[in-house]
Amino acid sequence: MKYLFFVQTDGRGHMTQAITLKERLEKSGHSIVGLVVGSDKRKKLPAFFTEQFTCPFFDLESPKFLIRKNGKGIRIVASFFYTIYRLPIYLSAIKKVKKIINDLQPDAIVNFYEPLAGNYYHVFKDKRPMFCLGHQFFINHPAFKNPEINFLNKIFFRLYNYLTAGSRATKIALSFTEELDLPRKNLFVCPPLIREAIKNSSSSNQNFILAYILVSGYSEEIIAWSQKHPDYQVEAFWDKHEQAETHFGNNLTFHYLNGQKFIERLSSCSSYVTTGGFDSVCEAAYLQKNILMIPAQNHFEQKSNAADAKRAGIAISAKHFDISLIADKQTKTHHLAALQAFKKWVDDYDEKIINILEGKEAKRI
The missing domain is CATH 3.40.50 (Rossmann fold)
Known part of the structure; x- marks a missing residue:
């Protein structure tokens, strides 16, 4: 067809x-x-x-x-x-x-x-x-x-x-x-x-947190959090294309969105923080990652995604980029059974x- x-x-x-x-x-x-x-x-x-x-x-x-x-x-x-x-x-x-x-x-x-x-x-x-x-x-x-x-x-x-x-x-x-x-x-x-590429990637838990933001306004919150928590490494993706990488201090790097690099970093991160998008959360859940969602203000679609991810047991949500909620690798924002059920549903x-x-x-x- x-x-x-x-x-x-x-x-x-x-x-x-x-x-x-x-x-x-x-x-x-x-x-x-x-x-x-x-x-x-x-x-x-x-x-x-x-x-x-x-x-x-x-x-x-x-x-x-x-x-x-x-x-x-x-x-x-x-x-x-x-x-x-x-x-x-x-x-x-x-x-x-x-x-x-x-x-x-x-x-x-x-x-x-x-x-x-x-x-x-x-x-x-x-x-x-x-x-x-x-x-x-x-x-x-x-x-x-x-x-x-x-x-x-x-x-x-x-x-x-x-x-x-x-x-x-x-x-x-x-x-x-x-x-x-x-x-x-x-x-x-x-x-x-x-x-x-996600299904075939090898998932690991390296010592950094990954963030992805749909609107660049939230970058200020990520920068502020990283400055208060210099012991945590954070990498983030945004839609600013002026340069491939932008560094803030020694522990925060913003990347311009690149498909292959995103897959590599998502597969390797310890936890994933994002706005209320659907697909990257699904990819993180498939890789059995710790997930925090921050829906954009007045964005019913993103609030729906976050509420539904919580219903499914695969993520938690917050109003601001308080990465401390999942910064500790021992903290679990999900039930293991829910993530396993999600992966089985997909497969x-x-x-x-x-x-x-x-x-x-x-x-x-």
Whole structure:
């Protein structure tokens, strides 16, 4: 089959998912005929992502959340009005999507939480199957427990889910735990997409803590903590691309995001600290790491990820980068049984997503 990918490029997670699924589909004899990314023109797409695709590549401007001035959260209301203001640009992008699809003639669309794909289906009523992947769709499963957050943020999150997928799309809810499918809701629960490079890496516990931050505002908290705790070695990844490495004192190094280096450092760290992203937490859990999550302010998606990771027993969460919560290697933020169950869930059902995309999964329900 011929698949067209749509990828949201906020953070690293959806890009990593796309790379992993691309490799698995091609291994099964399918092809990726094109890649559409909804991007923020102010940000440079990382090489670890763009270098993995040789198919036609289309970079279109897409609705994005606005970051607070302190770099520690999102501005919900401002983001809404900014989207309205730039609506003509986004409508133009949707028309470009129609031309791309007409030119490439894919058999199916795979959407990694990019609203351009969902809105294209809402506007043009395309009959091709669309598969939407993300932990975000797990909020529609009864096993999900809502985090404490204001009502307005919840409404915006559910609206964003609808704009991304719609009612006809097959929703593939990535989950920390094995749960029942809900075929009547067109909702299928699958394990996270763990890269082969992670699965094949040799996990160890060296004497440093690894951090990854989606928004650079949290770097100040990491720097402050490292200055107060000079006996602890900390390495961190961020999206500042001015230089490959930035050093703060003798015990803290920030790296510009690099795929291979991230895998190497994640495999070797004693503990992992991050904002509320989903995929890197899954990779750390697969490697049986100690995990602390700090969801970005006003970010319902990240708060949901953190609450669900806590439900699954694989991580703890905090409001600030208090790395002391996991700095002691003897401190356990997880239950060993929960991490082992997570790894088994991933390994035992690794082909489930491919079966769904090929139309085979219905036979197993």
